[in-house]
Amino acid sequence: MAFDPSRLPRVFRIPFSRRALGDEVDAELRFHLEGRIEELVALGMSREDATAEARRRFGDLDAHRRETRAIDEDMLRMQRRNDFAETLARELKYAARSLARAKTFSAMALVTLALGIGAATAIFTILDAIVLRPLPYARGDRLVALSSPVPGIKAAPVWGLARHEMYYFKRASRTLEDLGIYRREMSTITGGVGVQQAERATVAYVSASLFGVLGIVPERGRLLNADDNLRALDTLDVALMSHGLWERRYGGDPAIIGKRIDLEGFPVTVAGVLPANAQLPDSKTELWLPLDMNPASPARSNHVFSAIGRMRPGVTVDDAQRELTALTAQFSTVFPNVYTARMIKATGFTTQVKSLRDDVVGTLVTKALWILFGAVTVVLLIAAANVANLFLVRIETRRLEVAVRSAIGASRRDLAWHYLAESLALSGCAALGALAIAWIGLRILVTLAPADLPRLDEVHLGWASVAFTIAAALAAGVALGLLPSLRGTIDLTMLREGGRGATGSRRRLAARNVLVVSQMALALVLLASAGLLVRSLRNLRDVQPGFDATNVMTMSLALPNARYRTAALASNFFEQLSSRIRALPGVKAVGFGGALPLESSELCTGAVIDVPGPSGERGDCVQMMQVTPGYFETLRIPVRGRAPDWSETDLSGASAVVSGAFADRFWPNQNAIGRGVKCCNGNPPFYRISGITGPVRTHGLDRAAGQVVYFPMIPFATNPGIEGLPIFMRMVVRTSGPQGSEVVPAIRRVVAELDPQVPITDVAPMEQLLATSLARRSFTMMLLATAAALALLLSAVGIYGVISYVVAQRRGEIGIRMALGARTGQVRGLVVRQSLALAAVGVAIGLAGALATTRVLGALLFGVSPTDPLILAAATALLVTLAALASYFPARRASQVDPVETLRG
Amino acid sequence: MHGLAVLHWIENVTGQRLQIEEGALYPALHRMEQRGWLDAEWGYTERNRKAKFYRLTAAGRRQLTAELLKWSRYTEAVGLVVAREGA
Numbered sequence: 001m002a003f004d005p006s007r008l009p010r011v012f013r014i015p016f017s018r019r020a021l022g023d024e025v026d027a028e029l030r031f032h033l034e035g036r037i038e039e040l041v042a043l044g045m046s047r048e049d050a051t052a053e054a055r056r057r058f059g060d061l062d063a064h065r066r067e068t069r070a071i072d073e074d075m076l077r078m079q080r081r082n083d084f085a086e087t088l089a090r091e092l093k094y095a096a097r098s099l100a101r102a103k104t105f106s107a108m109a110l111v112t113l114a115l116g117i118g119a120a121t122a123i124f125t126i127l128d129a130i131v132l133r134p135l136p137y138a139r140g141d142r143l144v145a146l147s148s149p150v151p152g153i154k155a156a157p158v159w160g161l162a163r164h165e166m167y168y169f170k171r172a173s174r175t176l177e178d179l180g181i182y183r184r185e186m187s188t189i190t191g192g193v194g195v196q197q198a199e200r201a202t203v204a205y206v207s208a209s210l211f212g213v214l215g216i217v218p219e220r221g222r223l224l225n226a227d228d229n230l231r232a233l234d235t236l237d238v239a240l241m242s243h244g245l246w247e248r249r250y251g252g253d254p255a256i257i258g259k260r261i262d263l264e265g266f267p268v269t270v271a272g273v274l275p276a277n278a279q280l281p282d283s284k285t286e287l288w289l290p291l292d293m294n295p296a297s298p299a300r301s302n303h304v305f306s307a308i309g310r311m312r313p314g315v316t317v318d319d320a321q322r323e324l325t326a327l328t329a330q331f332s333t334v335f336p337n338v339y340t341a342r343m344i345k346a347t348g349f350t351t352q353v354k355s356l357r358d359d360v361v362g363t364l365v366t367k368a369l370w371i372l373f374g375a376v377t378v379v380l381l382i383a384a385a386n387v388a389n390l391f392l393v394r395i396e397t398r399r400l401e402v403a404v405r406s407a408i409g410a411s412r413r414d415l416a417w418h419y420l421a422e423s424l425a426l427s428g429c430a431a432l433g434a435l436a437i438a439w440i441g442l443r444i445l446v447t448l449a450p451a452d453l454p455r456l457d458e459v460h461l462g463w464a465s466v467a468f469t470i471a472a473a474l475a476a477g478v479a480l481g482l483l484p485s486l487r488g489t490i491d492l493t494m495l496r497e498g499g500r501g502a503t504g505s506r507r508r509l510a511a512r513n514v515l516v517v518s519q520m521a522l523a524l525v526l527l528a529s530a531g532l533l534v535r536s537l538r539n540l541r542d543v544q545p546g547f548d549a550t551n552v553m554t555m556s557l558a559l560p561n562a563r564y565r566t567a568a569l570a571s572n573f574f575e576q577l578s579s580r581i582r583a584l585p586g587v588k589a590v591g592f593g594g595a596l597p598l599e600s601s602e603l604c605t606g607a608v609i610d611v612p613g614p615s616g617e618r619g620d621c622v623q624m625m626q627v628t629p630g631y632f633e634t635l636r637i638p639v640r641g642r643a644p645d646w647s648e649t650d651l652s653g654a655s656a657v658v659s660g661a662f663a664d665r666f667w668p669n670q671n672a673i674g675r676g677v678k679c680c681n682g683n684p685p686f687y688r689i690s691g692i693t694g695p696v697r698t699h700g701l702d703r704a705a706g707q708v709v710y711f712p713m714i715p716f717a718t719n720p721g722i723e724g725l726p727i728f729m730r731m732v733v734r735t736s737g738p739q740g741s742e743v744v745p746a747i748r749r750v751v752a753e754l755d756p757q758v759p760i761t762d763v764a765p766m767e768q769l770l771a772t773s774l775a776r777r778s779f780t781m782m783l784l785a786t787a788a789a790l791a792l793l794l795s796a797v798g799i800y801g802v803i804s805y806v807v808a809q810r811r812g813e814i815g816i817r818m819a820l821g822a823r824t825g826q827v828r829g830l831v832v833r834q835s836l837a838l839a840a841v842g843v844a845i846g847l848a849g850a851l852a853t854t855r856v857l858g859a860l861l862f863g864v865s866p867t868d869p870l871i872l873a874a875a876t877a878l879l880v881t882l883a884a885l886a887s888y889f890p891a892r893r894a895s896q897v898d899p900v901e902t903l904r905g
Numbered sequence: 906m907h908g909l910a911v912l913h914w915i916e917n918v919t920g921q922r923l924q925i926e927e928g929a930l931y932p933a934l935h936r937m938e939q940r941g942w943l944d945a946e947w948g949y950t951e952r953n954r955k956a957k958f959y960r961l962t963a964a965g966r967r968q969l970t971a972e973l974l975k976w977s978r979y980t981e982a983v984g985l986v987v988a989r990e991g992a
Contacts, residue, residue, distance in 0.1 A: 028908065028957045029931065035909045035954075036927075057927045064928035071935040078939075 021076060025068050033058060091421030099425060105394055106426065109387045112794065113430035113476060116383030118437025119790065120376045121461075121469045123783070125442055127369045128468075129459040135281060135357050136458070138215040139310075144320060145281075145359035146179070146307035148328075150347040150621070158352075161307040163291075164299035164335060165351070166207060169309070172327055175320040177312045180210025181305040182291065184283060186728060188558050190757055192261030193250055198759045200558065201245065201286035203263070205232075207293060213310045214278070219243060221257040221272030228271075228290035239268045240288040243276040263287065265560040265757070281308070281360045299335040308356060321353040361454050364859055368780045371856060375529070375787040378522045382794045384476050385515045388483060389801050391423070392512055395484045420481035427477030431469050438465065448782070450775035509809070512802050513838060519798045520842020520879060521849055523791040527875040528850040530788035532857055532864055533781040535871055539863035540774055546696035546705060547597050548636035552766035553740035554596060557751065557758050558728040571713050573754065574628050574729070575646050580750045581733065582630075586743050589734040591630030593710075596730050596766070597637075598773045600625065600698040600706060607709065610676040610686070611666050622662070623698075624679060624709045631710075632657070632693065634732045635766075641673050641691035644712045654712060655690035662707040663692050677709055687711065700773055702862050732766065740765050780860060792882060800886040803835045807890045811897055819899035828891040835887030839880050846879075847872060907956040908934060934959055942968050 033054050040050035055061065099106045134140035146169075148159040166181045173179070187203040210216075211223045218240070228238055241256070250256055260267045268289070279285060291305075311320055328351040332341040343349070358366070395402075402415060439461050449456055564570045574592055581590045600623065611618045629645045631637075644655050656677055663672035676686040687709075698706030735743055741763070748760050807814070814827055854866040864871070906914070908930055915923060937943045942965030948958045961969065 024957075025931075027955070029928075031907070031954065031956045032909050032927070032931075059926035059928040061928060064931055067932040068935050071932060071939055075935075075939045 021072050022069055025065060025072060029061070029065060029068075087417065088421070091417055092425050094418070095422040095425040099422060102394065105390055109390050109426055110430050110433060112383045112386050112390075112797075113427060113473075114433030114437055115790070116380040116794075117430060117434035117469055117472045117476070118441060119787070120373075120380045120472060121434055121438035121465055122441035122445060123369075123373050123376045124468045125438065125461055125465040126445065126459055127373050128464050130361055130453070130455045131366050131369050133458070133464075135360065136277060136279075140357070141355075142177075142311045142313070142315075143213070143356035144176075144309045144311060144317060145354050145356045146309055146324070147352050147354070147359075148303055148349060149352050150349050159303035159349075160305045161351075162300065162302045162305065162338075163207075163293045163297070164338070166209075166293075166305075166307065167295045168334065169324065169327065169351075170209070173309075173320075173323060175311055175315045175323045176309040178209055178213050179307060179309040180207045180213040181307045182206040182210055182280065183305050184280065184285065186556075186558065187287070188264055188560055188757075188759055189249075189287070190262040190265050190560055192267070193253065193256065193259050198757050199249065200556075200759050200761045202284060203239075203287040203289055204280055204283075204285045205289050205291040207291050210308065213308050214280075216274060216278040218272040219275040219278075221270070223272060224288065224290045229293045232290040232292035233294055236263075236266060236289060236292075237268055238271040238290065239263065240272045240274055241270055242274055242278070242284075242286045242288075244284070245286040246273045263289075265563055281356060299338045301338045309353070317353055317355050324351040324353055327351070365454065365776070367856075367858075368776070368860060371529075371860070372780065372783050372787070375526055375784055378526055379787050379790050379794070380472065382519045382522050382791050382798070384479070385519050386794050386798045386801070387476070388480060389512055389515055389798055391480050391483055393801070393805060415484075416482070419484045420478070423481035423483075424474075424477040427473040427480070430476070431473035434469050434473065435461070435466065438469070445783075448779065450772070450779050452772075453776065453779075509802075509806070512805070516795075516798050516802050516838050517842040517845065519791075519795040520839055520883070521846035523788070523795040524843055524846025524875055524879055525849045525853055526784070526788040526791045527878060528846075528872055529854055529857060530781070530785040531871040531875050532854060532861055532866060532868060533777070533784055535864045535868065536860065536862040537774065537777055537781050540701050540777065543697065543701045544695075545597060545701060545770065546637060546694055547766075549766040549770050551735050551738055551740060552634065553733045553735065553744065554762070554764055554766050554769060555731050555733075555744070555747070555760050556728065556762040557731060557760050559755075560757055563755075563757070571628075574713065577751065577754055578628065578630060578646075580754070581747055584743060584746050584750065586735050586737065586739075587733055588736050589630055589634040590731065591628055591632070591634040592713075592729040592731050593627040593631045594625040594729065595698075596732065596769065597635065597696050597698050598700055598769060600708070608678040609666050618666075620666075622677075622709055623706060624711055626713050627657075627710045628713055628729075631732065634734045636734075637696055638694040639691040640693075641689075643691050643710075648712065654685055654687050656687035656712065657691040657693060657710040658689055659693045659698075659706055659708045659710075660695055661705045662709060663689075665707055679709075679711055701770075730762075777860065777862075792879070795879070796882050796886045799835055799838060799883050800890065802838070803831060803887045803890040804893075806834060807831055807894045810894075814894050814897045815899040815901070818897060824895040827895045827897075831891035831894045832884055832887045835883050836880065839883030842883075843876050843879055847876065850875070906960075907950070907958050909956075911959075937965065940968075941965070 033051075036054035036057065037047070037050045040053055041047060045053065058064070135143065137143060146161055148161060150159055160183075161181055163181065166179055169176060170179050182204050184202060184204045186200055189199045189201050191198070206224065208224045208226045208229050216223070221240075224238065224240060231237065239261070241250075246252060246256060253259075256270050256273065259270050261270060262268075274288065309320070311317075328349070329344075331339040331349075332344055339349070406412075406415065442459065442461055446456065446459055559570055559573060564573065578590055578592070581587055607620060607622045607624065609618050609620060609622070627643075629643065632639050632643050639657060641657075643657050648655065658672060658677070666672070667675060672689050672692055675689050677689065678686050693710070695705030696708075697703060698708055733740070733743060733747065744760075744763055751758055751760055814822075814830075818827065850872060851867055857866055911930065911934075912925075912927055915925070934943065934945075938945050938959070942962060943959045944962050945957055945959050947955060950956050
């Protein structure tokens, strides 16, 4: 407000600066002393005596002055605070009133801002929960994941750690405080403590040190210790239970410690229950068992364990990496029986240290989320540009009002305050709307998100998100509120020219053009990125997976070890099951395998391959899988030659199938059939290769066809190299029609008839697995496409607004043109051309931007170049068309201008 | 009433029996102003000197009544105690 009489007396009473305040106190005290002195002099004292007497009566002048001043300063501070709050409250009230009057403006600005901030908040929340926040461990920032990359072996990019490495690094490392290893797998709880039904559960075999590394303390009972690890070499007899399993399966039984449960048919004693928040990174481990290990055992190349280390305080990941690289380089002398210098050189074997969080989340997810965050930030900018445009229009329409106000005495400061209050009120409301949008958006996003997205359960709209919303709204509010003040709105010429100030509006039009051009440019970048991802996804869908997923159901089953101790027993089970399932109505084929295509493990195992060389054999690490007869047939994986059938259980004449890529690697340009492979660290027997499969995408559609040996079932169960694994198999069933799920109950019945302790899990159609393997990419694509669509819509609104404004401004000119004989088409063309000119500039800048930025999409793309000309052209065409469409309505309005009316007005 | 006048008034009323350190009056006055019991304003004395004048506000009057009540109860109680002792 310009003039507020209620403020005047206060200005008199309380001085504004601290200095004036001190002067005032001095004046008051001086008045007192002088008054006293005069009185005393009037009573007959000399001036000196009077002064001394007055001072004496007054006491400690300095102390009293200081105290009085302190009180006054305090008063001033309070006053200022009250004044500020009062001004703010008054201006906000006024702003709310004036916003309520301008309903269309407020609604448009509010919705646009809320949408922009809400979208940004939702994605920020996901980014924060998954990428930014440390893992939920005490001092989680000091945790690192250790692994062993072997770049020399293409087929297996990363190995785990071996037991002897854990002991060695624990002893030798100065950067690591402690180190633990574990292996996770699915297992079957077969009974115990009165609960008989079998249940599949994730179990972890862990070193005792892991608990210290992760800072886990037991809720009940005790943790595992090094003795448990030692004893596990002979027998597995203790386990820890997760809080979840304890509550769910055993009803939170307070006397569970010391009781016995059955795992795979073997009894184990419950030694402790872990608290609800104790977990391995990103998993739901239900049982924790001691890993069989002994520091005195000889080193063995068994690189299969996940490893987590805790760095000492102040140590960085780079420090730890440097030290472990140096330590690993000495392995050929420290462990000469396992590593040779030649092997280390050939494979590039080393130890990699990564922050545990990066390891859990993965670089691709991190990157995708940052890209999405970038995209929503761009949408927010475009939205803010639209609102800025609305504000500029509003300033334009209120120029007369503002000129009048400043003429009657409103200062620049008052006016700036007014605009700021208005935009802050608006952005405050927008923040509330944004939180609502983010909340709803997150619920939708979390349900749509691929289930394998790490840390998804940690995504919540928390304080960080609220802080982000407030920060974004505040930034937008301040920027929009300062806009009019920056542009020098107080234009008294308005009054003189009777409301026709032409120069100011031309300058403001330029500002609006800049806004629209930047919107266009940003929208093009988003559009091109979304287009590239759509193209990538289509390319992936076009990839030949090497198998036929239609009408195939998949499920898992696991045989308890205790009752299938020999290969013959297991093989017999699968053969019987196979023939019974094939006999079911609607089933055409059935097969079992260690893994399905697309989801094979990257781990490799040492094998000896019969290739011409100095020794006639070559050792290498290869991926292997066990399959039963029917596996290739059911998945319709083409096999050249033949796959072993159920009759070939005789080890002496065993045969195996290899993938085409495997054959090409070891026997390039030769016939692989008839050659041989020894499994599992080169133990006999020697398998004759009897068939070669076509290219199958074993690791995912975006990965090259795998190099795999498919062994029959027998060797794994008899080979001591595989350590008491439960016999876990994936089953594939080809049905005659698309109603695959209808045969599942029958299959369950058949399995239960054969062995009621074998649970069936993970039932899913193969086509769904195919879709899941694309889920992360399609999720990213969907979000980016949504962002691009929003950007497109907002830009269209932006250009529509500017062109409408231009048409309104040029009514007079258009009227004259029409009076002089311009035809409707010409007038429309004039308007559309102007819109296209803006679009052209925007597109040109946007193309440059897209060329510079789409490269960051990198690994998210598949089979398309980041600068694919077709995509860029399509995005350009879409944007230009939209600009033309957006200008169509203003153009029609322009052509309907009545020349007579405009000329008269 | 300005600070000096307040002192004069006290001197007159008490017949100079109540001696106070004059400087201590000012922090007291300013604190009362801060609490809203007093209103302060610069003005001129009858001899045309610039001085800071204080006036009791409505809140100040309420406070004064309350304090007086408290005081009279206190003196009453003390009086009773003293009377009993004297008897």
